[in-house]
Amino acid sequence: MITMEDIIREGNPTLRKVAEEVAIPLSDEDIKLGEDMMEFLKNSQDPVKAEELALRGGVGLAAPQLDISKRVIAVHVPSNDLENPEPTLSAVMYNPKILSHSVQDACLGEGEGCLSVDREVPGYVVRHNKITLSYVDSAGEKQKIRLKNYEAIVVQHEIDHLNGVMFYDHINQQNPFALKDGVLVIE
Numbered sequence: 767m768i769t770m771e772d773i774i775r776e777g778n779p780t781l782r783k784v785a786e787e788v789a790i791p792l793s794d795e796d797i798k799l800g801e802d803m804m805e806f807l808k809n810s811q812d813p814v815k816a817e818e819l820a821l822r823g824g825v826g827l828a829a830p831q832l833d834i835s836k837r838v839i840a841v842h843v844p845s846n847d848l849e850n851p852e853p854t855l856s857a858v859m860y861n862p863k864i865l866s867h868s869v870q871d872a873c874l875g876e877g878e879g880c881l882s883v884d885r886e887v888p889g890y891v892v893r894h895n896k897i898t899l900s901y902v903d904s905a906g907e908k909q910k911i912r913l914k915n916y917e918a919i920v921v922q923h924e925i926d927h928l929n930g931v932m933f934y935d936h937i938n939q940q941n942p943f944a945l946k947d948g949v950l951v952i953e
């Protein structure tokens with residue numbers, strides 16, 4: 767089971783590497799990796815387990831954060847309306863690839879954090895508002911989906927990790943909260 771001890775922190779060179787694609791058909795090892803990553807996210811969002819296991823909350827995780835330089839990410843984004851608790855996006859993605867994106871940009875109003883960064887780095891992280899994404903799912907099937915807003919932001923943060931990019935690389939050093947016209951701020 768993955769806990770915070772398994773998550774490497776900034777300074778570890780693996781976080782700055784471009785990760786390798788995983789072989790298709792998926793190996794049992796890579797399928798287990800995806801399952802363990804998804805389990806971590808669910809545990810981190812369960813108040814009891816998160817407390818027991820001292821987990822920081824997470825809605826996404828990338829294999830390089832486990833010192834595994836493979837193109838595997840997991841996302842588990844809960845819906846924010848308490849009526850239907852179904853997650854809006856829950857998937858393990860192998861070899862995810864952004865095929866196209868909107869001209870429209872967006873950022874989270876609260877900025878971003880990272881389980882591999884033990885400090886606050888304030889500022890807007892401007893990303894694409896909408897993306898069309900292909901990936902191989904844990905059944906080995908090719909998927910092609912369109913995401914927007916919060917879900918699109920989360921997936922872009924994770925895919926950045928596969929390319930050695932950290933969220934603060936996107937923050938405007940001169941003025942961290944500078945925003946070009948038309949950037950959607952997602953609260």
Ligand SMILES: Cc1nc(NNC(=O)[C@H](CC2CCCC2)CN(O)CO)c(F)c(N2CCN3CCOC[C@@H]3C2)n1
Pocket residue numbers: 810811812822823824825826827828831844877878879880881882919920921923924927
């Ligand atoms: C937005 C948010 N980021 C949390 N953490 N950071 C992460 O997930 C990092 C990845 C996210 C940072 C910004 C975009 C992607 C992890 N990363 O570094 C992976 O590369 C949260 F924990 C969180 N939520 C809201 C939903 N809540 C449901 C109940 O449980 C607590 C949970 C808290 N929302």
Ligand code: NI
Pocket residue numbers: 879880881882923927
């Ligand atoms: Ni991160």
